[in-house]
Amino acid sequence: MKVTFIHPDLGLGGAERLVLDAALGLQDLGHEVSVYTSHCDRNHAFMEIKKGLIDYHVYGDFFPRSIAGKFHIIGAIVRQLYLSCFVPTDSDVYIVDQLSASLPLLRLRSDSKIVFYCHFPDQLLAQRSSTIRSIYRLPWDWLEQVTTAVADEILVNSKFTRSVFAKTFTFIKRTPDVIYPCVPIAPSVTSSHMATLIAPYTTVLSINRFERKKNVELAIKAYAKLIHNPSVGAEDKLALKLVIAGGYDPRVSENIEYLSELCTLAKDLRLSYCLRHPGESLDTIDPQINVLFLPSITDSEKTVLLENSRVLLYTPAFEHFGIVPLEAMYAGTPVLAVNSGGPTETVKEDVTGWLRDADDTEAWAKVLYKVCFDDEFINSSYSKMVDNGINHIHNNFSREAMADAFEKIIEKVIKQKHRPPVFLADLTLFTLLFSALAIPIIAFLLYSFL
Template identity: 45%
Template sequence: MAQKKSIVFFHPDLGIGGAERLVIDAAVGLQARGHKVTIFTSHCDPGHCFEEARDGTLDVRVRGNSLVPSSIFGRFAILCAILRQLHLVCIVALWNYELDHLRPTHFFVDQLSAAVPLLRFLYTDVGILFYCHFPDQLLAQKGEGAIAVLKKGYRVPFNAIESWSTASSHGIVVNSKFTGGVVKRVFPRLAKRDLKVVYPCVDTSTANQLQKKSMWSGRKVILSINRFEKKKDVALAVKAFASLDAPIRKSALLVIAGGYDPRVQENVNTHQELQQLADSFKLSHETHKSLPDPSAISENTSVLCLLSVPDTLKQSLLASADLLVYTPQNEHFGIVPLEAMLAQVPVLAANEGGPLETVVEGETGWLRDVRKPEEWAAVMSRVLSHPNPAELRKMGENGRKRVQGEFSKEQMALRLDQSLDQVSDPHKKPQEPPTIPSWLWMVIIVAIVAISLSLGATWLLFFLLNQSKAMQDSIQQHNAAQTITEQVIAVTTQIVKNEL
């Protein structure tokens, strides 16, 4: 029987998102395999997290959230994230010795690697596995013009820290082969490292309960599920749908569903752009925040936008769909195609990035060039005209079998467990000597943090001084206005007296 492990997770913000879903699934899966799992995070709002993080399924502990904010006036997010993670580790390792009481055999760190060198320094006999979703420096917003230059300079030390701290892990796993290739290109020091692939998973336990059931009788449904963001390129689906022959298009409905937050300007802008695009093709469209009655949708509607769909509605949409279109270019992985395949829906996706590893051409769906909308339209037409319904049913069955065999929670937990076994003893494999001694790197990091805090404090000081000066000027103007008013009153009073 395999030896039981004490695995400690470190995750920055345990909210609701793809990375958080993976962490929860990984923790639950490893716990189901008999290991002790503890999750440390700097933030976890019970009202905005996955159920397993708040219902006692997992041991989630929030630490290191009292000193450093998540951002400073909406900026310096990466600096604050690094400081919060270091603060968390210092609290549980050096302040209350909570980490010692857990007697960890393994550390699982994801999303942010800054604390890995510190963990290696404090716990030399504990193996550290880092799960890389995607290099942070490629996810950071670039800006334009002078802002882009400033941001590029600002990111230099943080990119260096990310590269060095990631390489300090005893083992590194990625969410796809595509991400692994990007990581090796961005971090040259990892070019010779063996990056294991551990795919994210979907819940396959309810697969047999998913039954096809149309929400719109007599109409075929092409479904797109993505956040309302420009990079998701949902416009491609609209363009391809618009180019279909009128008789085929008239009997179909393009449903665009996904995450939408009215406070996020990009979500608002993307939704408006999709509406304008539909108008330019003379496609009638509707938008709903919820869909209590599918029959309320007009028969003349060609494009239906559903904002922030709950999971129950998403499952109903998948059960109604004849084809899922997944349009993002160079997606790191993409969980939506797996959800569609589990629901026995054929998938049309980009022939690059993560979908190359999930969708099998001709067996579970089709892979097409995002720069050629006509290729996407051809697949849509093929599905909607149903020349061979048995072929589509076979694709759906193949998709479900593939997901159940390769992308279940059990498979992900098994692969993670095997990866943890490989880093169980950090002394088994000799580590490459660092180019710069660890103590010097620590000095450099401390210096960078100190300089960054100094710059932040200086900026805050000048901001407060400017606010104070503006307030003083306002008071002086007010006083001056009062003085002039008093003089006018005095002169007016004197004139009145003289007249009397």
């Protein structure tokens, strides 16, 4: 079958990783697969994109993402609508994720079936810091709901997201199927330089995009409690490093601001740090530093860090799913995660890791002490936990398992004869876009001539 994925920005995030793995998995099953996106920078993309292992097409990157730093939702919708004008109309199925606004247009252009993968309702991610902003979001929230309802099949990434979906999209009476993201189980390329850098140390690792919702400050605070614990000797303190790594895009102001805030927090907590800016090289790690910030790590560096760290700290609360804990377990690193959201479905307490409350820094520090300095645990239980994590991923979260699940959904949706109604979504989309474009023009004309 011919399968076309439609994704807003093919960068380095968890959503992009899922789309790429699903596309490659279906391609391995013999399907003709292509990915359409509004943006893809080969220098800021996963290795499979750089190597050309998947067919992808970029349309509409010239459209601005926002207007004067505002109205991001309008920019995103316009970019996706333009992109959707170029997808092939002879596809058997479109698999769309993140943004549902173009689903009515896809129905208008083609008889192809539509599967929508909801990572999390967008309206719950939008900021509502004022009454005006909340009122502004209302029509776009409605648009998200009525356009999502146009999909022939709706998927979510976890049972947690499914429960949130039901509470948020009350207009939609269907129950989405769950397809968990996967960990690519294949030989990986590692960075020998990074391995040499961290080899002398015991590494505590945090990998997240540099966004405030990721709550990375929890990792820094827990590490600070451990480092400043009087029972930890001076030599042990020098040997223990916290590495804060992850996705970083210099085009995104929040990434820049949050990285700066984290550096300031480390300084305030009396932690010395080193920051390797994107594109810079790091020849050595000063033994005196506590925290190493590594924005925009490569895939090979990420692999080394995951394979050689003592524990992964996964700090987001109410995370929709969370792929990094799975990557860590597959690499043989136990996980300490927040006791909410997706990780409660993937991290097994005292089997593959631990779950603790996001506001209990003391509890996090205690687990860190156990996994870093408790000789009895390290000698008797740690290796078993490592094996448990690896087996857990192989048995439940392989790319093959995810691709099989997608294939079954595609086969199911192809056979469906009844399709959801589209009129309400068409009307809402036209009204909102007309208003968004016409009101500024009318205001400008009135201002100019009156």
